[in-house]
Each structure stands twice: as structure tokens, then as C-alpha cells.
Amino acid sequence: MTKRMAVTGYKSHELGIFSDNDQRVSYIKEAIRKRILAFIEEGGEWILLSCQPGVEFWTAEVVLEMKQEYDISLAVLPPFEGVEERWPENVQMAYQEILSEADFFKTIYKGGYQGPFQFKAKDRFIIDHTDKALVLYDEETPGTPKFFLEIARLADGYEVEWITPEDLQDVVEELEWTDPGMFDEDAH
Numbered sequence: 232m233t234k235r236m237a238v239t240g241y242k243s244h245e246l247g248i249f250s251d252n253d254q255r256v257s258y259i260k261e262a263i264r265k266r267i268l269a270f271i272e273e274g275g276e277w278i279l280l281s282c283q284p285g286v287e288f289w290t291a292e293v294v295l296e297m298k299q300e301y302d303i304s305l306a307v308l309p310p311f312e313g314v315e316e317r318w319p320e321n322v323q324m325a326y327q328e329i330l331s332e333a334d335f336f337k338t339i340y341k342g343g344y345q346g347p348f349q350f351k352a353k354d355r356f357i358i359d360h361t362d363k364a365l366v367l368y369d370e371e372t373p374g375t376p377k378f379f380l381e382i383a384r385l386a387d388g389y390e391v392e393w394i395t396p397e398d399l400q401d402v403v404e405e406l407e408w409t410d411p412g413m414f415d416e417d418a419h
Contacts, residue, residue: 237278240285242284242286259289262399276302277306306333307336314344368395
């Protein structure tokens with residue numbers, strides 16, 4: 232049974248998203264929420280991520296919201312200490328809030344940034360400690376998730392579940408049907 236799932240995907244800037252008020256964030260979060268709900272219903276217990284701004288950050292927010300209703304835990308495993316130091320102040324504050332509510336937090340390396348090998352080691356550690364991964368990725372639009380996927384492909388029997396652009400379009404259409412007010416200009 233799958234108990235632990237990694238979640239990763241593009242960083243916010245790779246998606247051209249520079250504000251949490253961007254409507255696309257709500258679509259991405261809804262797609263993630265649906266997949267995590269299915270994971271919970273199948274007996275899933277833990278979501279593991281490094282909490283990079285973007286898909287991982289939004290996933291952490293979704294999991295923390297879902298914890299109010301479901302038995303799901305969040306582990307945040309950044310590659311090194313101080314990973315957030317170069318982020319904008321508002322993102323740093325939101326990161327600290329996530330850490331304060333996470334069920335588990337541990338950096339892969341003690342100390343600060345030493346080199347790109349730390350990111351590869353972080354991916355390997357997360358893959359080694361999960362049963363599967365959920366990845367928001369479009370193979371026609373390479374980005375940072377490709378590094379995680381390269382390691383995941385080498386892991387024997389490791390399952391990767393995708394959130395594709397088509398999945399996101401399905402979420403938009405579903406929300407448009409069930410909550411048409413969401414698309415009003417005044418709703419932003």
C-alpha cells in the first residue's frame with residue numbers, strides 16, 4: 232500500500248506566476264487537492280516535499296488545509312539550512328508559517344548552500360523515502376522538475392503520477408461549471 236507520496240513540479244517563476252492572487256494558483260491547488268484526496272482515500276498518510284516556491288509550496292498549503300478534515304501529514308525536507316534566505320520577504324514569512332504547521336521538518340544537509348549536489352541528494356532522499364510521486368509537469372516544457380524525474384526513473388518500481396496541462400484544463404472547466412462566479416472580473 233502506498234503510504235508516502237512526494238509532490239513536486241514547477242517553481243512559480245517557471246509558470247510565469249509572481250503572485251498568489253494569480254487565478255492559475257487556485258486551479259493548480261484544486262488539481263493537487265483532488266489528487267491528494269484520492270491518495271488519502273487509498274490509505275495514503277504522508278506528503279513529502281522540499282517546499283520550493285511554486286507547486287511544492289502550494290501543495291503544502293493544500294495539505295495544511297486538508298489536515299482540518301483528513302488524516303494526512305506533511306513532511307518538509309529542504310536541501311539545506313537557510314534555503315529561503317534569497318526569497319522575497321512575504322514568501323519567507325509564508326514558508327515559516329508552513330514549517331510551524333508541518334508534522335515533520337528536517338534539512339537534508341546541515342549548514343547552508345554548498346553546491347548543486349545538494350538538490351540532487353534532496354531528490355534522491357525524498358524518492359528513497361516515498362512510495363510514489365505526484366508531479367505537475369509538461370514534457371514539452373522542461374523545467375526544474377526534470378531533475379527529480381531523472382532520478383525517479385532510475386528508482387526501481389517507483390511510480391510517478393502526472394498532473395498535465397490537460398488535467399489543469401479539466402479543473403478549469405469543472406470549476407467554471409460548478410462555480411461560475413469564480414471567473415467574474417470582480418471576483419479577483
